[in-house]
Amino acid sequence: MSAPVEEIRLNLPHIELAAHLYGPEDGRPVIALHGWLDNAASFARLAPKLTGMRVVALDFAGHGHSAHRAAGAGYQLWDYALDVLHVAEQLGWPRFSLLGHSMGAIVSVLLAGAMPQRIERLALIDGLIPYLGEAADAPRKLGEALQAQLDLPNKRKPVYEKVEQAVVARMKGVGAVSRDAAELLAQRGLMPVPGGYTWRTDARLTLPSPLRFTRAHSQAFLAAVQCPVDLVLAENGLLKGELPLLQMLEALPFNVTRLAGGHHLHLDDEAGAASVADCFNRRFASA
Template sequence: MSEIFREITLEFDGRTIAARRYGSERGQPVLALHGWLDNCASFAPLAPLLDGLDLVTVDMAGHGRSYHRSVDANYNIWEEVEDVIGITHALGWRRFSLLAHSRGAVAAMLTAGAFPDRISRLALIDGLVPPPATAEEAPENLARAIAQRARYGHRKPREFASFEEAVEARKNGMFSLSDGAARLLVQRGTRDVGQHLTWSSDPRLMATSTLKLTAAQVRAFLDRVTMPVRLVLAEEGIPDMIQRMRPLLAGRENFEVREMHGGHHLHMEEGAVAIAQWFGPFLRAQAPELA
């Protein structure tokens, strides 16, 4: 695939999603969903290595250059499912595959569980399910979410005196990043406010979800994910991710899992080539017929 992409804007239900489109519209349709506080530049190193696709990488709601949810709305993970369906309606896609990382991979799994007839294949990177909660935790979790949404909604965005200062901050965030990866994300993930830069992401993304799925609900979604799935787990990624996934995936024959060397953003760094070699033929394959 050529490194050249087109910047596109997708409109649906009064929402505006910014995106990049790689490849040819004659290729297999694939929608790419990035991780928490990232943006579609997350796939910039990987996308040119994936041939034969109509690959659309989006800035998800509240990220990059896309719309922010209204003041009375939340960024609960399941809200992303409605956006995915709206985006693909705007693209004119009936069936499509999902390429996704981290929080985006969770959104991809929930979409596939809710709409299994729409999803051809899942190619996921260091993410699959949200951490489950117990029913007993729901009241305190709701109170915490409401308090956090109010606090973050009124928080003044962090300011950076220069692009380089923002890059340093991104390199040393929750997951350490190489200089090159950080620059890609910061270029798309900041906005100019006079003499300073600030993050373009919605601060309310920092608030916890108002309600979290229970273990039984997570399994119910997974049980409906019957299409072919390939999952890359980073050996130096989210702590205990590999151990937590093993019991969940036991007996699920449609899942193929590979553990690869690298950190949580390995698809932006040393793991890009290996991931492309494994995901490329998988995503180019003809969509399996519906039963």
């Protein structure tokens, strides 16, 4: 946890993003993408254990120390993909690898499928494709999303009197995490407000998606990925029992490794981070 890390700011044409920078300057270029409502601290245990890699762990827009999107803008998966491309352009990386956890893994797959010429390799942790939807449900889902946007001004983020209360809440949140992991995420994710602390995340991040991919959409993106893919599945992760996803994997040339742990196995403890790092280090070294 004491490994050197540099805090950087990336001034993109449309938004300013924050990031943690790890590894040697001449290392393999890697952009790390965290999960929904997490932040760059998601890679605080894992990134220092990756050898020979120059890792830029982003705070996605609306998360951590990154700016929130402008009024009227949204947080769709393809918006994040464009942000990643702008980051690569600013770093001068014509080709790079992606390390993604959960939502970050989903964004990684979409970007690799859409622009395969830019992506060298994918290293994914307990994430692969978005939640699926049926075409027949699309009008109702869009209506719910539009109504949620209209109701947003009346929505208030929770305020915790003490940081400890926020840590406990994060431990029980979506993709439950260990206390150590929750503390790391909270250190970067909280800000002081009257009455205590609240999360820095943009309230719009909790709005329902206006559109979901069908199974055919997801299969098309997976089939379009041309680079090597290494996927770590947590035995007790969020993808456990996801039959449609597991069926898709059977037909794909991806390297799949199942490891003990929960959805945040790369952050929950040092042992989990070491196991994930060993898996990715072996694959990257053989590339």
